[in-house]
Every structure is written in C-alpha cells, then in structure tokens.
Amino acid sequence: MAIRKQKSLSKKDNGANGQSAKIEVMDCQNNGEKCKEHLAVINENYLESYQYLEGKNFRESIASLKNAFEKTHELQDTTCLKCAQLFRDTITESLEDIRDELQKMSTGIFKTKRYQSSYDEACDVLEELKKGK
Numbered sequence: 652m653a654i655r656k657q658k659s660l661s662k663k664d665n666g667a668n669g670q671s672a673k674i675e676v677m678d679c680q681n682n683g684e685k686c687k688e689h690l691a692v693i694n695e696n697y698l699e700s701y702q703y704l705e706g707k708n709f710r711e712s713i714a715s716l717k718n719a720f721e722k723t724h725e726l727q728d729t730t731c732l733k734c735a736q737l738f739r740d741t742i743t744e745s746l747e748d749i750r751d752e753l754q755k756m757s758t759g760i761f762k763t764k765r766y767q768s769s770y771d772e773a774c775d776v777l778e779e780l781k782k783g784k
C-alpha cells in the first residue's frame with residue numbers, strides 16, 4: 652500500500668488578501684537614497700512581526716514591532732526625519748491594530764489569560780513608543 656505523503660505545511664507566501672507587510676518610502680527628500688538601507692532592516696522586523704501575528708504569537712509580534720521602531724531612531728542623523736516619522740507612524744498604527752485585536756479577544760466569549768497579558772503588553776509598548784516619538 653502506497654503511503655500518501657502528507658500535505659506539507661507550506662508557508663503562505665502572500666496573505667489571503669494579498670496585502671504585503673512592508674513599509675514604503677514616501678516623499679523622501681533624498682529619493683529614498685539614505686533611508687533605503689534603514690528601511691530594509693526595519694522591514695525585516697516589520698515582516699517578522701506580521702508573520703508572528705499570523706501564527707498568533709502576539710508577544711513576539713509586539714517585540715518585533717518594538718525592534719523596528721527602535722531602528723527608526725538610527726535615521727535621526729540624516730535628512731530623512733520625515734521618513735523616520737512615517738515609519739514610526741506606520742509601526743505605531745500596526746501596534747494599535749494588534750492591541751485592538753487583543754482587546755476584542757481578551758474581552759469576548761473566547762477570552763483567555765494569554766490574550767489578556769498580551770494585551771497589557773501591547774498597551775505598555777504603545778505607551779513607550781508614544782513617549783519615544
């Protein structure tokens with residue numbers, strides 16, 4: 652009897668809605684020349700966060716966003732302050748989405764302690780990020 656190979660757990664390359672987890676440069680005074688490299692590193696964390704989110708690893712997802720946010724500060728020395736601000740805003744918005752999601756999950760019928768603590772974490776980190784603006 653032939654053993655049928657189990658369907659492999661292929662990773663989803665593109666999300667169901669085709670949305671890519673990536674921050675884009677907009678209105679850069681240097682045509683993205685100076686912030687491109689920074690953004691590549693920031694996007695690595697940003698994508699990582701998105702993947703953790705897909706796997707419902709909220710704490711890791713929040714930590715990745717925090718890392719991405721901290722990296723935007725390395726752009727301070729350049730003329731890309733506006734770019735850095737845009738990156739921070741995008742990261743903060745993503746974190747707010749996660750927090751809202753967690754709030755729903757920690758207050759709904761399916762509420763669990765796990766989500767509650769992740770929610771608290773999201774709130775703490777958001778407050779931290781807003782101070783660091």
Ligand SMILES: [Zn+2]
Binds near residue numbers: 680681682684731734
């Ligand atoms: Zn720039």
